Amino acid sequence: MTTPMLAGTRGLTEAEVAERVEAGRTNETKRHTSRPLSAILRANFFTPLNAVIAVLAVIAITFGTLQEDLFYGLKQALFVGVIIANILIGTVQELRAKRTLDKLSLMNTANARVLRDGEVIEIDPATIVADDIVVIEPGDRIVVDGPVVESRNLEIDESLLTGEADPVAKAPGDEVRSGSFAVAGTGKFRAEQIGADSYAAKLVEEASKFTLARSELREGINRFIKLINWLIVPIALLLIISQASDLENWREIVVSTVAGIVPMIPEGLVLLTSVAFAVGVIRLGARHCLVQELPAIEGLARTDVLCLDKTGTLTEGGMDVEEIRPVPGEGEDPLVALAALDASDDSPNPTMQAIGAYLQERDAEDPGWRVIDAMPFSSARKWSGTRFTDNGTWLLGAPDILLDQSDPVALEADMLAAQGLRVLALVTAESASTTGGVTGVKPQALVVLRQRLRSTAAATLEYFKEQGVAVKIISGDSPAAVGAVAAQLGVDGAGDTVDARRLPEDPEELADLLENNTIFGRVKPHQKRDFIKALQSRGHTVAMTGDGVNDVLALKDADLGIAMGSGSAAARSVAQVVLLDDEFATLPHVVNEGRRVLGNIGRVSNLFLTKTVYAISLALFIAIGAIGSWIAGGDPLPYPFLPIHQSLINAFTIGIPAFFLALAPTFDRAKPGFVKRTLKFAIPAGLACAIPTFVVYLASLAHDGxxxxxxxxxxxxxxxxxxxxxxxxxAKPYTWWKVTLVAACGGAFLLVLSVPWLADFYELGLPGVWNTTAAAIGIGSGIAALLLWLVVRPKHHAE
Structure with missing residues (x-):
């Protein structure tokens, strides 16, 4: 793609570019848009939990073989099979997510424009070479560092580097740094610091890499892991000491002690969490949604306030000129003036592009007015303009900014805006500058544009309303225009649009206003950021959508930033989620994926932590009972299970069902308090499993020896x-496949008991009438406790 040569240098020649490429003076850096294969393998294989499991497996094999034979030892280490399966599943799923993310990241990469051999061409930023002349326009993200060689009212936003929100004017000789972006004007600069020497090498990687950023879900699981690690060591030592009294059967004691330690470890929980996130990335990738950070899926599921930028989110990217309304009695044809403004604009924004298309349809040609100075559009000023040699100064911008509100033309503009139309005032001015303001304004015409509403916007807004997510529509357009669009989409409160120019400066008053209103017009970029902070101060989890450079600060500060794929490179770089096809209707799918992850990992955590609680409880009961029996001079109290027993029980009550539950569809709303909620289930459930099991075991030992x-x-x-x-x-709420899953797991265990060679393999025997009765009593009492504490009691408290 090429465009006509800009004024100034002709840039590098093809031979000069080739020379620099050969010397390695390119902007190519190692970009990690996803974790490399080595990191994925390390993360899935080499974990502390896997190390503990491996050590226990070696002990089980070694002492099981010493006790009987190699087959017996290998059989006792079957619990490793669940770990291997989880590792393989986790690795494969994350590799699939890596491929999806890498592919989408390529689609999300914005090209750079450079001047070579007198022509402006678009290239991959990685192929920029030293001394290239880089051309920048509003919305462009600067990817290398160097001095400005040409500036036409160029303004650079360096807020991501310095924290200062005000744009910085750049003149020839001034430095621009990668990580900043252009907000107004056009210009060129020479690439000096490129590749690893530039800020971009760090910032681009940080903005687009496959990360495991802050996540309440992961933090909760990590807290469980740390707590369990602290508990396992003393309880395992206590169990070993208690079993040491039976020195004659020390090999068997070692193997049974391993059986007591293994179920304490929630071996598959971390991996299944990664799998659930990775599957979410793949599913959303199929909808052209780039998730730049895995926990972003979780973020929107937790969001209770969604701030929407009207333009580009509720409306489509383009606009159409409805009509040009000249002010009666004025001399100059507005079409001629608009054609001159269009010709003087090197970097037309969507509004000017729509005007240009309208002029082209009517054969309105450039009148050839000579330009003294061009003033580019700025979202802070809300106008653009040009000063001509013989034809004065012409401005195009917001009527409520340029016109006196008592002027009949301003009233007419308000009436048009109230119909959902976008209205711009074409005026002449005695003087105007980007820093000194405007004087002597005289209206010449109104430019009426119609925005294209997204066909899916109304249904998407209704979805968020049903889900209890408060929507705040914030826009730089006039309050009347924003309110009209909101009314067309059926948004509650569309008639009470707030003018952001009259907002209170006090953060508490602003937060109150935001809590009670929905539609806001004439919002400046720094105010969007204030909105986010005010809502967060009230405990809200805030998501923000946007596509322009004026949205970057708010996107960066929001709990979840969502950018449109056709938006500016700067907006895409700071967002956690990018809608590559600009489809606002994709957001409900992001919410559903987040809810699937949170809901299912919550269920899986309940299972794994229940196992940990009952394993720790049984180990404590056995240790205390064994020590008591040893002190009293009675028979030793062995641990009730071998490792192979735990492998069987864990496989059919946790390992296999957890995998299906972790990936199942669910639409339950996300709730805070993951750790507390999980413990409220796992502790009573674990005790309800451990206490009857221990009592039945003691009774059976007394009966059978x-x-x-x-x-x-x-x-x-x-x-x-x-x-x-x-x-x-x-598994609630029940579906046919969940009932089938639970029944199949129960049937598999019954099959093991009833088939003699399977029962022999798993070291089990068919129970007699006495044992069956004892087990039935224990099971009945345990289930009664489970139902009372986990089903009946919560319902009673809810009432």
Whole structure:
């Protein structure tokens, strides 16, 4: 793609570019839009939990082999199979997410424009070479550093570098740095610091890499892991000490102690969380939604306030000129003046592009007026203009900014805006400057444009209303125009649009106003940022959509920034989510994916933490009982299970069902308090599983003795049935496949008990009438406790 040569230098020649490429003086850097394969493998394989599991497996194999044979030892280490399956699943899913993210990131990369051999061409920023002349227009993100060589009222926003919100005017010789972006005017600069020497090498990577940023879900899981790590060591030592009294069977004691430690570890929880996030990335990628940070999926699910920029979000990118209304009695044809303004604008914004198309349809040609100075459009000023040699100064901008509000033309503009039309005033002025303001304004015409509403906007807004998400529409347009668009979309409160020019400066008063109003017009860029902070000060989780350079500060400060794919490179670089096809209707799918992740990982966490609680409780009960028996001079109290028993129970009550539950569809609203909510389930559920199992085991030991398999079998049946009951509670609300899943897991365990060679393999025996009765009593009491504490009691408290 080429455009006519701009004034000034002709740029580098093809030979000069080739020479610099050969010397390695290019802007190419290692971009990590996703984690490399080595990092994915390390993250999935080499974790502290996997290390503990591996050590326990080696111990089980070694001492199981010493006790009997290699087959026996390998059989006792079957619990490693769940870890291997989780690792493989996690790795494959994250690799799929990596491919999706890399592909979408390429689509999201904005080209740079450089001057070479007298022509402006678009190239990949990575192919910029040293001394290239880079051409910049409003909305362009600066990707390398260097001095300005040409400036036509060029203004650069350096807020992402310095924190200062005010744009900085740049003259020839001034430095521009990567990470900033142009907000007004046009210009060129020479690329000096490129590649690893530029700010962009760090900022682009930070803006687009595949990260595991702050996440309440991950932080909660990490807290569980730390707590469990602190508990495992002393309880495992206590269990080992308690079992050491039976020195004759020390090999068997070591193996059974491993069986007591293994279920304390929530081995698959972290991996299944990564899988759920990765699957979300893949699903949203299919909808052309680029998730630049994994927890962004979680973010929108937690959002309770969504701030929408009208232009580009509720309306489509383009506009159409409805009509030009000349002011009666004025001399100059407004079409001629508009044609002159269009010709003087090197970088027309969408509004001027629509006017240019209108002029072209009517064969309105450039009158050839000589330009003294061009003043580019700025979202802060709300106008643009040009000073001509013989034809005075002409401005085009917001009527409520340029016109006296008592002027009949201003009243006419308000009436048109109230119909949902966008209105601009074409005026002449005695003087105007980008710093000194405007004087001697005389209206010449009104330019009436019609914005294109997105066909899906109304349904999407209705969705957020139904979900209890408060929507705030904030726009730089006039309050009347914004209110009219909101009314067309059926937004509540569209008739009470707030003019942001009269907003209070006190943050508390601003927060009150934002709580009670929905539509805001004439909002300046720095005010959008103030809106975000005010809403956050009231405890809201705020998402912000935008597409222009004026949205960058708010996108950066929001809990979740959502940019449109056709928007400015600056907006896309700071957003966590980019809608590559500009489709506002994709946001409900992002919400649903977030809810799927949060809801399902909550369910899975309930299962894993229930297992941890009952494992720790059983280990404590056995240790205390064994020490008490040893002090009293009685028989030793062995741990009730072998590792292979735990492998069987865990596989069918947690491992297999957790995988399906983690990826299941769910639309439950996200709720805060993940850690507290999970513990409120896991602690009573774990105790309801552990206490009946321990009592049944003691009774069976007293009845059958330690040489029989029946105490282990009876305890195993009791624990399995209670863990399956906990799974059934977690699986709510029920669907056919969930009922089938729970039934299949129960049937698989029954099959193991009833098939002799399977029962022998898993070291179990068929229980007799006494054992079955004892197990039934234990199961009944445990299920009653589960139902009372986890089903009936919450409903009673809710009432």
């Amino acid at each position: 330690t040489d029989s398999k029946l105490p282990q079998t009876t305890a195993g049946i009791t624990l399995f049935c209670l863990a399956l009951a906990a799974l059934a509670i977690v």
